[in-house]
Amino acid sequence: MTATSALTPLSSATLSTPAARDSFWTRIAAELAEAIARGVYPPGQRLPSEHALAEQFGVNRHTIRRSLASLSSQGLLRAAQGSGTYVEEFAVDLVLAKRTRHHQNMVHAGLRGALRVLDAKNVRATAAQARALRVPARSSLLCLRVLAEAEGQPLNFSERYFPLPRFTSLEAVVRETGSITAGFAAHQVKDYTRLESRITAQMPDAIVAAHLRQTASRPVLRVESVNVDPLGVPIEYALAWFAGDRVTLTVAHDE
Secondary structure, eight states, X not given: OOTGGGSOOOOTTTTSSHHHHHTHHHHHHHHHHHHHHTTSSOTTOBOOOHHHHHHXXXXXXHHHHHHHHHHHHXXXXXXXXXXXXXXXXXXXXXXXXXXXXXXXXXXXXXXXXXXXXXXXXXXXXXXXXXXXXXXXXXXXXXXXXXXXXXXXXXXXXXXXEEETTTTTTHHHHHHHHSOHHHHHHTTTOOOOEEEXXXXXXXXXOHHHHHHHTSOTTSOEEEEEEEEEOTTSOEEEEEEEEEETTTEEEEEOOOO
């Protein structure tokens, strides 16, 4: 599939009303953003010219220019004088340290970011989960599937496991605040540290690729981690998959 064939021309019916015409640029911006997310235009690639995009969508160049300006303001595109418009090479340096916090990583990177709970359920601990959390096999755990984002771009998708009944209300707090740290604090865990992180590269399955908005043919970084409370008791076991072309993982040894 070529880049241009992945985009949808606007029909004459779509162009028929003043209100619709005024929203052309928003629809075009949305289609281009989706094409970027799907990898039709990978990071660093130059987009077709304004003239080519105008012909593709059946609109004038002013409309295309407005769409591109909107995407540039969102950090998805950058314009190079005399060269063209390129997909921004979005990348975030995330630190895996003794105290790893998504919010702090975003602040240090100068980005707006959030955690979003996709779903939650109670499960029975597998042997691996039980070992990591030091609980009996088949113990009851809370499982949260979480998407971490920065500037609207998915950075990682994770499955996080917490012992029950200790963290019975954690789901509600994380949904409300977008913060695992706030969820722990609500359960009288005022501080916690990373016991270990294991990083491997792998190809994502369809679910992980869909959440990261990338193709299954692009590798991801898988991080297996355990967090403990101040007494050294494990409180979280997590598997997280990071978009390999958007994230650099730095392991800090200074804490």
